[in-house]
Amino acid sequence: VSFIPDGLDCSISFVSHVLGKVCVHGRQKEILGVLVPHLTDLTKSDCIWQRICWRLVECVPDRWMEAVVLGFLQGAPGADVLSRLLGNLVVKNKKAQFVVTQKMLLLQYGHTTAVLQNLLGYLSLDSLRRTLLLRVLQELLETWSSSSAVKHSPAEQQLYISKAILICLSHLKEPEIQSCRQELLTSMMEGVKCHLDSSLPQLRRLGMVVAESISLKINTEGLVLKFEYEEDNETRELKSLLVQTPPFCVVPSLPDDESEKAGAALPLVPESNEKPHTAAPVMPDEELDAELDSDDDLTPYDMSEDKELKIKAPVYIRDCIEVLTGSRSEDVDKWEATVKALESLVRKNPAATREVSVELAKILLHLEEKTCIEGFVELRQRAQVAVLTTDPIPVVKYLTSQFYSLNYSLRQRMDILDILVLAAQELSCPKFHGKTKHSGAQKPYIQLLPGSDSSKDWRRIVDERIKSKTRRFAMGQSHVELASRPNKFNSVAGHFFFPLIQHFDRPLTTFDLLGEDHLVLGRLVHTLAILMYLAVNTVAVTAMGKALLEFVWSLRFHTDSYVRQGLLSCISSLLLSVPMERILADMTEELLETQSWLGDVMEKDPDGDCRRLALQNLLLMENLKKKLETVPS
């Protein structure tokens, strides 16, 4: 190809056929790896070679067009090169258009960001193709804002679509944005709603980033949408897609917008530096003066008593209750000091706490921030956990009944779940601080859960446990038995677990677990998984296991992937905590049913995490059964 003589009329169609055949057999990389660099050089300034190239690709038969186009998109070093090589192929050839605008963007999602950049950049570089770009954007936005897509498509696909949207936005020019402003706004509003409804934090963040970017594009002055979320690599990468650094600058205005935005983040720092700057002290003149100081004959008094003012917190639990329930607004200092000191007081006076435990739990559940204390939520949570661990049974009865009562906010209900988990963890773990070395089979030390992401940590820990379990029977017992303490969770595990599982299908006017409040349902399921996990070696564990299996069975087809992940964690916990003999003896049928369900999930569930968990559960089941067989009776 590289030595076609000039000036001769020749037919390229043979070459196109060869190219097509090779590509469709999967050898795109090899052939295009040689072809593309040559063509890039040749077409740089030579129009004839450009035309030859276009003819080349246009003559590829339709049945091989997809492979060729895909190969070019993957192999081209940049959108401008692609534009030179392919010309207006997408406009002229229907198949190419379908592949580029529909198949690669909406039906597939495995391509890299570079390929996306190439594709969309290519579409933006010619006025004929720009209409396609706008159409593509519209379709992407439709998908992004459709609630069923958000609920059912895998996270990877949603990420891919978000990236494509952002790249499209970066290519749009001002007049184009103005013309489709209304549609952008509508899709943004709908899309953001669906994304924020999702229980998975990753999807919520995706929605927030894309919505912010759209809002930035359509309102370049004045009010822009701004969400608060934690930045991570993904969000940073997404935001960087909004900036285009085209070598042949087609849309110069957009990078400026982005750098303005980046610049806007900086002035905050210099501004706040200005203020102290003006107050920077001038060198006091007095050091130059040798003036006799008549101050010297004023002798100071003893000021050693002058210390920081500390408000004393009450020393008795009942006093604390009085301060916290008191309505005297003047005692805010005392109220603050009480809140800060409450946890340690409760732990130091267990007998006194037991007398008023339920009352204290009630006050703490309803305690609202009166003044601005740092870490109020954590202080309150620690105090609640302290009360619960000091007097478990009555307090847990109170809390579980309140979980299902009317007129609590979702946040309060989820707080109840958090407290139950933290207290259960404290009760079941022996008190140690890293001095004893446990083998992997023992419970690892777990940090104070930060809140909404607790499910991630737990999954990790359960995974570790599964890993350790699966290895252990191969290595045999090689560790020394360590000193054990009575498990305080044993006597109360049932009290924690059963009331939570009882009423989940009974809707109240303000709280419907099976309906709208699936976020709380997800949290409840994860909580049950954790409680199950912590109940290992307790007496009630088998009964708990049976109830949990039934619970999981009834919810197994739930549409929310967060809930399904929780259900699979429940199965993991169950398999790890309930001794296999008991499972096989009491729950054989249910176990078989669960096994077939897990197989189903593993193959067909749209969510990647669910599939992985199902696979792990199946492996765990197998290993435990095998272990049972190999242990001599």
Added chain:
Amino acid sequence: MALPPPDPQFVLRGTSAAVHTLHFSCGGPEPDIPLLFSGSENGFVHVWNLKTHRVDTALDGHGRKSVYCVETMGGKDRLLSQGRDQRICLWDLAEGRTSVTDSVFTEHVGFCRCSLLKVAQGRWLMAMAARSLEEVQILELPSKTSVCTLKPEVGAKLGMPMCLKLWQLSCDSQPVLLAGYEDGSVVLWNVSMGKVLSQLICHQEPVMSLDFDAEKAKGISGSSEKVLSIWSLNEQQNLQVYKTHELVNAGISDITIRPDKKILATAGWDHRIRIFGWKKLKPLAVLDYHTATVHCVSFSDHSNPQERLLAAGSRDQRISVWSIYAQT
């Protein structure tokens, strides 16, 4: 070996409400009784007899709304009081009378104390916070004519004026106003022209109180944070920060420099009164008597230096009177 701080010389009780402002009037010739005027949260101005330590008269002129400023106008017979009922009342107390001769409706709903300056015999200038958020109005008393209104420029974002001090270098020089604002800055205004001469950001929090020594052209301001700021005025009428002093506990309600410019006192939110030397701001004493925030401190104007007193009014409804560094 430093001595422990002295105890109050005496304590005045009987206001039955938090004390917000104090003013001495002890400069009169011998047969006159030294008096202390106090304004309380229940709307009363109490006239204390410093010989008997009892209330001589109680003036009720602010409709039971808190009185946060009292000043005498040339002697103990004429009193000015400012209250939260948005009024400034002028009283005639001669010969046992207790009548309000005049009042000014300020429409100010904040806590900014007004400032008086005698410009001629029988004529005063009074600076007060006005109705509009950032403005300060200067009135001439007793005629109540407006001299000017000091409005910061648009976008200055100074916030409310928190404390004011009118002064002039000598009898025939221009009166100037020092105003501390909510954003922590102190502004020097030229009263006759109504223009800003200089502005200085002294604090990150609102300026609670300030006082100024006209002879040394040095002033001090306190705020709700832990820092006292001392600033000076140079020949070009520019304010510059001279020094800062960090306190143990945050919050200053009032600062006042003794008339002989040797010491100054601060009233703290930590219930303590602190005494500093004015020259170098050397800490001299911490007077820890009150059990609640100290709202105001005031030095007496005794002609005999040995009799000089310091009074402090607090939220615990007591006024402590001290004799400290009276010998110098």
